[in-house]
Amino acid sequence: MTTTITAVENRAARAVTDGLEPKNVILAVCLVLGAAQDDMLVGLAWAFHAIVFAAVIPVAYIKYGIRSGRWKDRHVGQRVRRLHLIPVIMASVGVAIAAMLLLGAPAQMTALVVAMLATLGAILSVTTLWKISVHTSVSAGAIAILAVGISPWWAALSPLVGLIGWSRVALRDHTLGQVVAGTALGTLVAGSVFLWLT
Secondary structure, three states, X not given: OHHHHHHHXXXXXXXXXXXXXXXXXXXXXXXXXXXXXXXXXXXXXXXXXXXXXXXXXXXXXXXHHHHOOOOOOOOOOOHHHHHHHHHHHHHHHHHHHHHHHHHOOOHHHHHHHHHHHHHHHHHHHHHOOOOOOHHHHHHHHHHHHHHHHOOHHHHHHHHXXXXXXXXXXXXXXXXXXXXXXXXXXXXXXXXXXHHHHO
16 A cells, blocks of 8 residues: 555655646746736747747756766656756856847836846855756746736645655655755745845
8 A cells, every 4th residue: 555655655756846846836936927018929029039049958958968968867866867957048148148138128028037047046056066956946936037027926836845845755756955955046046036136
């Protein structure tokens, strides 16, 4: 009976980890914030721009890394491998920001992507010594941005971060301390940078 419960829990944890992985959260926060702009079509256009550089290109690079044997899975569980991956993602996000500044993207959309870059920089700093949770950093940061940028009611989604953290611990990809630290980092860095820029 214990084995069955554990197997069910593992399947549930895997579904949460994969379904609410960073790329999906990034896609959601970009589209929601883009749709909330005064000119929705312009906002969504810049949302798609952000998605390409912050999600599509990084995912393509991760898939390339899996095929070439650089890392084992799309979550890149090995801390030392993340030290190579994160700077590549930061470079892609940096290109997105440069284009947004050059072409006059809405302030909130630019602030969103700058907040992503700042969060990645903070994650990278911690990752040099410790495996902090990217899943909870990204999800907590996204909720903080929506709460600041659209309405405090978006903070009601915070239990999802706890659910994601549970999945990461249940799968033994992170410790409780690592998911809590990720939550705090994402909330503080992404939320404060976005607030400062808007």
